[in-house]
Amino acid sequence: METRWPAALWVVRHGQSAGNVARDAAEAAGLETIDLAWRDIDVPLSDLGTEQSIALGQWWGQQPVDAQPEVILCSPYIRAVQTARLVAEHSRLEHVTLRLDERLREKEFGILDRLTKFGIQQQHAQLHEQRTHVGKFYFRPPGGESWCDVILRLRSLQEMVTREYAGRRVLVVAHQVIVNCMRYLIEQMTEEQILAIDREGDVPNCAVTIYRAHAEGEGRTDQAMQLVQANFLAPLHAANAAVTREPDATTAPKP
Structure with missing residues (x-):
């Protein structure tokens, strides 16, 4: 039976961004807001994020041809586009189609954009209380999105992937x-x-x-594809590139 799903799918978070760095500085200083000159879509990679992206590209360049992406789907945000292009360049996959898709954009934080957790508590105490009660999966800040909203647009993306890239190897570059x-x-x-x-x-x-x-013939669950590994970091370790786990700059820290 003809498959409806990609032969392989890799989902990658972008390299460390200048927003990640600014957010760490704001949290460490106990500030309410994150100092960024760019709008969120334009936040670039940090120097370390560039190093991480190059390391990932070099790793992919060492893989067999049948283990390399045939198409790259990417968030239109600059930090994700820079990551995808560096991966393609340093894996010698510049010929691979890079397709920007707004459904892969970062979650929109609305009125809470650029606020630290402390800032949310100080400026929007009622929203902070509501978020704590409802939980991040369903909580939608004014002008922003819940996780459910993000999932809804990703369902549309998934339908496109199964329709247009069945049996192919697909790399997705996006956000946490x-x-x-x-x-x-x-x-x-x-x-x-x-x-x-x-x-x-x-x-x-x-x-x-x-x-x-x-x-074919493998024992199957009802899941569309089989998870091989989550948060694989060997490419960064192999290149001695530092591993960073910062949340994106526009999101509040975990409770």
Whole structure:
């Protein structure tokens, strides 16, 4: 029977960004706001994020041809695009189609954008209380999105992937919330399961979550694809590139 799913799927969080660095500085200083000159879509990679992306590209360049991406789907945010282009350049995959898709954009934080956890508590105490009560899966800040909103747009993306890239090898480059929400969809998780994974720690920058199609005759579950490894970091370790786990700059820290 003809497959409806990619032969392989890799989901990658972008390299460390200038926003990650600014957020760490704001948290350490006990500030309410994160000092960034760019709008979120324009935040670039940090020098370390560039190093991480190059390391990931070099690792892919060492893999067999049938273990390399045939298409790259990418968030339109600059930090993700820079990551994808560096990976393609340093893996000698410049010929691979790079397709930007706004459904892979970062979760929108609305009125809470650029606030630290302390800032949310100080400026929006009622929203902080509501978020704590409702939980991040369902809580939607004014002008922003809940995880459910992100999942809804990713369901549309998943339909496109199965329609246009069945049997092919697909790399997705996006953001921390996107990685977790794609795991929720592909692995058919519950709210409790994905939030338990989220509480374990942030998705490292340039970590790779790997899926493959079920082999013919293989014992199958009802899941679309088989998880091979989550948050694979060997490419960074091999290049002695520092591993970073900072949340994206626009999100409040975990409770």
